[in-house]
Amino acid sequence: MNLMIENKSNRTLFGESEQARIASASPLAARMRPRNLQEFIGQSHFLGPDKLLTRMLEADRLSSLIFYGPPGVGKTSLAMVIANYTKAEFHYLSAPAAGVKDIRDIIRLARNRLAANRARTVLFIDEIHRFNRAQQDVLLDDVEAGVLILIGATTENPFFSVNSPLISRSTVFRFEPLGQEDVLVLLKAALKDTERGLGKFDIDADKKALEFLSVICDGDARKALTALEVGVLSQAARNPDKKIKFNLEVAKESIQQKTVDYDGTGDTHYDLASALQKSMRGSDPDATVYWLARMLVGGEDVRFIARRIAICATEDVGNADPMATVLTASAVQISEFVGLPEAQLALAQAALYVACAPKSNASASAVWQAMADVRNQPTKPVPKHLKDSHYAAAKKAGFGIDYKYPHNFKNGFVLQEYLPVGLKKKYYMPKNIGYEKNIQHYLQKLESLIESGKPHQK
Secondary structure, three states: OOOOOOEOOOOOOOOHHHHHHHHHHOOHHHHOOOOOHHHOOOOOOOOOOOOHHHHHHHOOOOOOEEEEOOOOOOHHHHHHHHHHHOOOEEEEEEHHHOOHHHHHHHHHHHHHHHHHHOOOEEEEEEOHHHOOHHHHHHHHHHHHHOOOEEEEEEOOOHHHHOOHHHHHOOEEEEOOOOOHHHHHHHHHHHHHOOOOOOOOOOEEEOHHHHHHHHHHOOOOHHHHHHHHHHHHHHHHHHOOOOOEEEOHHHHHHOOOOOOOOOOOOOHHHHHHHHHHHHHHHOOOHHHHHHHHHHHHHHOOOHHHHHHHHHHHHHHHHHHHOOHHHHHHHHHHHHHHHHOOOOHHHHHHHHHHHHHHOOOOOHHHHHHHHHHHHHHHOOOOOOOHHHOOOOOHHHHHOOOOOOOOOHHHOHHHOOOOOOOOOOOOOOOOOOOOOOOHHHHHHHHHHHHHHHHHOOOOOO
16 A cells, blocks of 8 residues: 655654554664664765755755755655755655555645645655556656645656656755665664664674675665664573673675676666776776676676677777777677676686776777768768779779779889868868887888889889
8 A cells, every 4th residue: 555644744755643553663773764864874975064965954945855865875765854854845755655645645734734834745666667657757747836845765766767847846866875884873873772773672783793794785775774783682582581692703694695786677777887998098907807807796797898808899999909809899799708707807807907008099980980971071982093994884984094003013003092082071180199109100101102202213
């Protein structure tokens, strides 16, 4: 059943009777949710003294908000704090369970409330990215008119998953994973709190155990608190009258192996791919192999990784080291042929080779400039002497007759026009680095032959 609670007396997300029933069975992470701004941990970049969201709340001038960030960093908790803090009426919707009718019902209540006593209405929508475009559009007019203050929470980039008009009417706050010190503060508070936490137990919590949880949870407070509760309650069930020792061994047995947050189609996917390619381009082998490992552990498609490495080899190394392209092409084939886990070896070898290779984007720049000219300038015909002349009619038309075969001349080179008539431009300018030094030297040699008047010698 969808939760849609009008909050008048206690200003929490749930009604009083529902609260009592839920609280009795709530896990530690839910019980330890902050009750006010002072108890809220983390997100100091927008919540704290003189920060934007704090000023909005203090002035009771809350605009529509989008909370964006990974799980377990406080999005819903902050919404609950705002529910306690604001003078507006507060409603909650879970996007997967809600529909357009639920939204329209709350909008109707908000309009009536505003007309009757000028009271504002806040609507918190959890997982707002799960609303389709049509459902999101229902909110637009009333959010813009100020009838409704929207707070949307999402784990996906709202600039891709939320309608642009709704984004433009809201302030987006990006939640970061909690730092290790923040998680430690929460764990220690849970151990001391006798009302909501584990303070009623006699617990000897080892510092190393708490530090382990604060690291392994990867900034997700819910994971850390759940592990602490599992470790404590499992021992309390076995030995109810004994002191509970929460040590490193217990901590390791109370939390699952670290899972890497990775969205194969969202921000993480593109951010890590970007970091990998920029590290290879920047000639940093250590950063290169780290970002490669992040993608591999996260479950990224090896073909996607291989393509990124190959692109970097051709774009950023090019002719400075032609072997980079050869090696990455082999890595593409090997990774597809053998699959994981062995594919990681071929990918690592190729990525590290590209990272350590001399860099030149001269060939990439050449084709980009040429393509821009083809698209933006008048189409130029192929010069007659370069046209195909293998059929009889072509020779009658004079195609290819004046073509000079370079191998008939000394040095395998003869001066003739290869660009269209009227187009005088240098596209390829090799750099003085790696193998491209040799290319540059050879082109300079040809220029010297032209200047000396010798390129026509047979």
